[in-house]
Amino acid sequence: MAVETAAHSELTDIQRDITEMVRQFADEQIIPNAERYDHEDSFPEPIVEQMKELGLFGVTIPEEYGGMGLDLTTYAMIVEELSRGWISISGVVNTHFIGSYLLMKFGTDEQRDHFLPKMATGEIRAAFSLSEPEVGSDVQGIKATAKKGDDGSWELNGQKMWVTNGLGSSVVFVLMKTDPKADPPYRGMTCFVTEKEPWQEVNEGDFAGLTIPPKIKKMGYKGVESTELVYDGYRCPPERVLGGEEAGVGQGFVQMMDALEVGRVNVAARGVGIAQRALELALRYSQERKTFGKPIAQHQAIQFKLADMATKVEAARLLTRKAARMKDAGERSDLEAGMAKLLASETGKECVEECFRIHGGYGYSKEYEIERLYRDAPLLLIGEGTSEIQRMVIGKKLLQRHRI
Numbered sequence: 520m521a522v523e524t525a526a527h528s529e530l531t532d533i534q535r536d537i538t539e540m541v542r543q544f545a546d547e548q549i550i551p552n553a554e555r556y557d558h559e560d561s562f563p564e565p566i567v568e569q570m571k572e573l574g575l576f577g578v579t580i581p582e583e584y585g586g587m588g589l590d591l592t593t594y595a596m597i598v599e600e601l602s603r604g605w606i607s608i609s610g611v612v613n614t615h616f617i618g619s620y621l622l623m624k625f626g627t628d629e630q631r632d633h634f635l636p637k638m639a640t641g642e643i644r645a646a647f648s649l650s651e652p653e654v655g656s657d658v659q660g661i662k663a664t665a666k667k668g669d670d671g672s673w674e675l676n677g678q679k680m681w682v683t684n685g686l687g688s689s690v691v692f693v694l695m696k697t698d699p700k701a702d703p704p705y706r707g708m709t710c711f712v713t714e715k716e717p718w719q720e721v722n723e724g725d726f727a728g729l730t731i732p733p734k735i736k737k738m739g740y741k742g743v744e745s746t747e748l749v750y751d752g753y754r755c756p757p758e759r760v761l762g763g764e765e766a767g768v769g770q771g772f773v774q775m776m777d778a779l780e781v782g783r784v785n786v787a788a789r790g791v792g793i794a795q796r797a798l799e800l801a802l803r804y805s806q807e808r809k810t811f812g813k814p815i816a817q818h819q820a821i822q823f824k825l826a827d828m829a830t831k832v833e834a835a836r837l838l839t840r841k842a843a844r845m846k847d848a849g850e851r852s853d854l855e856a857g858m859a860k861l862l863a864s865e866t867g868k869e870c871v872e873e874c875f876r877i878h879g880g881y882g883y884s885k886e887y888e889i890e891r892l893y894r895d896a897p898l899l900l901i902g903e904g905t906s907e908i909q910r911m912v913i914g915k916k917l918l919q920r921h922r923i
């Protein structure tokens with residue numbers, strides 16, 4: 520049961536067509552199969568193959584590299600629809616999208632030519648790696664290092680944590696410390712475009728020195744793997760410093776924070792998608808289930824829940840699209856991206872919880888879709904910066920913009 524919203528009437532023809540196409544894909548291919556992949560915690564290969572055929576790995580990659588060349592706003596609409604189906608599916612494209620953004624904005628011509636055509640088709644997929652076992656929010660505290668060797672290559676050492684698509688990816692955009700004495704620390708960090716064999720736990724040959732331990736067992740967000748990455752003497756050629764050595768060494772922190780800004784719009788869209796699905800499930804169940812002689816939707820307390828959910832979903836969607844449109848227009852949107860991520864991820868969690876309550880005991884049963892949503896939604900409060908970190912970003916930007 521898809522719920523029509525005012526925001527859908529503001530779409531361009533391309534946006535309407537592609538949104539409808541992805542919505543149908545979610546209804547026919549993702550939603551009916553998500554439960555099985557979630558319960559098995561297995562990678563949804565057939566769904567991913569169909570996404571490749573639909574061109575969904577190249578939505579924002581320019582046409583000259585074989586992508587669709589669409590903007591962030593349209594991408595956010597697509598992510599909302601995929602996440603309405605299952606947020607793990609949007610997780611498969613999320614870090615890939617961030618990687619392609621990094622290449623388009625900061626990559627050398629050679630890096631773009633080498634990676635983007637294969638990324639546009641989904642032939643290779645990208646991962647994005649900042650976090651470490653002891654560091655998540657405080658990115659400047661990373662410990663993994665890269666040191667330039669006599670042969671000109673860089674030797675990477677250190678452990679990374681929580682890498683989405685860590686095993687199945689062929690390329691990882693990874694942040695390393697290249698100048699441990701830099702003050703402030705962020706000036707001594709560099710992003711390396713590290714290549715690897717997909718689905719190989721131990722890499723050999725050109726990619727020797729990179730191992731991927733067994734995937735982390737998670738509460739939800741199943742199907743898409745989250746792994747550690749262990750770099751131990753991995754050699755990275757100088758031309759794989761993002762943007763080239765001259766422009767890229769020492770710029771990794773700034774580059775990756777820039778990418779997180781679009782990443783936050785992406786997570787916001789996922790929050791809207793999961794909240795939308797929770798609303799749809801609540802609307803259906805509340806009209807089917809009867810108590811005290813009438814459908815529970817006829818009890819005012821339940822109607823108020825539905826009203827609050829629909830209102831929050833709409834607000835989160837509008838703010839997400841505003842942040843995306845500002846970025847597309849070339850405006851600074853860090854404040855709005857932070858607000859969108861905060862509101863939409865919290866809305867996702869709140870709507871899922873209300874839908875769960877509306878389902879009564881059945882919400883606790885694995886037979887009902889809401890049980891999966893209940894385990895999936897909390898991830899959005901954490902990834903790409905927790906709600907506390909978003910509030911810090913918003914507060915800081917507010918004070919910068921309104922200095923007296």
Ligand SMILES: Cc1cc2nc3c(=O)[nH]c(=O)nc-3n(C[C@H](O)[C@H](O)[C@H](O)COP(=O)(O)OP(=O)(O)OC[C@H]3O[C@@H](n4cnc5c(N)ncnc54)[C@H](O)[C@@H]3O)c2cc1C
Pocket residue numbers: 614647648649650653654655656657680681682683684737740745898901902903904905906907908
């Ligand atoms: C399923 C999953 C997938 C992920 N995928 C990726 C990925 O692909 N790549 C990647 O690099 N990372 C990934 N992450 C990591 C994620 O980005 C981090 O978990 C997140 O940034 C939070 O870091 P942390 O877990 O170390 O928490 P911490 O930074 O240790 O924070 C712990 C708590 O303290 C709060 N806190 C921290 N600092 C402050 C402060 N100054 N003021 C107030 N409160 C504060 C936090 O909000 C949080 O509540 C993933 C995480 C998960 C769970």
